[in-house]
Amino acid sequence: MFDSQIGGGDAHSILIRGHDLVNELFYRDFIDVIALELLGEFPSPQLKRMLNLFLVSATDHGLTPSALSARLTLHGAPEAMQGALAAGLLGAGSRFLGVIEYAARFLRDALPKQESYTDEELRRYAEECVRANKAAKRKIPGVGHPIHVDGDPRCEKMFEIAKECGYYGNYSRFAVELASATARLSGRKVPLNATGAKGAIALDMGLTPELGKALTMIGRSVGLMAHIIEEQKNPIGQKVWDMASGTAEHG
Template sequence: MSDVEKKSGRERGEEWWQTGIIEMSPGVIRLRGYEIQDLIGRVSFPAVIWLMLRGELPSEDQAALLGIALGAAVDHGPQAPSIAIARMAATCGVGINSAMASAINVLGDVHGGAGEQALSFYGDIALAIDGGTALGEAVSARLDRFFAGEKGYVPGLGHRFHPVDPRAPRLLELTREFAARGVINGRFADIAEAIEAEVARRKGKRIPLNIDGATAVIYGELGFPPPLTRGLFVLSRSVGILAHAWEQSQQSERNKGPLPREWLWAYTGTPPRPFPGEGEAGE
């Protein structure tokens, strides 16, 4: 008889969804070992996010820097697909949770995933530096591989609306301030700026860091792995999604599509034609 077969039904049930995140029983809620009542009123929301994901409480400075990154990416207006979807869903009469879920579900590789891609890119360079390669050489080698075998834009650079993303310089400035105080070491900021400089040298024009690249710097400095960067972006953008879904739900418009009803799409299919057999002689 196997060990699994020897266990009682209760033991099997308790192990089915075993977790190191939360302990809960009647009258007891503990997050990572901390009583919830001890956390309430003493720990900020960014600090709770850190605790849930990392298992330990951050320092006040670490929580503050995480909150800065989360706050920077909350919204980018109804032209952003996720925000537009939330608003359209709200006009269809669904609940606010459905509107939010509809929006969050489109935060994928193209819309919402660039931060994860940027941090992975930075991580490749950081690994080369740890192996003894100089910063400039590591950046150049990684860009060589990117331009030789990968498609699209260098992750974390450029913006389709902003010549310079107004969020990125401020985030880098704050990252440098936290590094100067010893909260972080600043290596990912160095890497991001070196990438920006090398791409500018190769292309003959500057393609500035964007919000995804700048928040990836902070998440990397704070020790978050790349996949969590996407999840943190979802948490951040959910604030804007909620705000827009709520605002739209307070308006009277119904079944609002992506364009005003007097603007129709461009039809590119077959021109009008008769149904086979209609109008033929002898019919």
């Protein structure tokens, strides 16, 4: 016998984690239901604000590889919006869209386990971490940005909101020190980027790296659907293909 704690129903009702979909959840907003589904309970006002931040920050970044994948898939199968959406999400990984998961895992594994840390300890741990990864020629996920070389403006606002909500903790402090140590030891500006900030905040919120990635994909689904709908109305898929193939012909 299979069982799930998430949802179910019968001929007269539909339940999500024990809450009536029609008579109760129809009166709650979507973030409440996202928290109920993913975390098993309704969020506090502070948690709700943070979940909203994660979703909004992930909605769209323009013609990214994921958006292009969605558009090109729709070009090949215009009857399959769901396939285009899936194609856009399939590329969420260590380079694009899914970096928060890897940044969070890195921070979780790199910071020695103890209850509290002084600023000096975090600075020392960060420098040791940077030196070790530099020697191994490993890139630190969540650090560095090709455009926001003077600092990712999203990070400052994210940390500001996290502080207001009580979620600016050891991992966020460590992430800031990690970026600073990278800059010091490299002799150039290397800012923390949004995925590094969100990975740290997710851990300070008590979320797993996988849940951080889940929120990113939920948020990005909205942006991908916007690209899909725009592709239906004002297609660029054929032009992208023509540019890649160097020909205007197609079969």
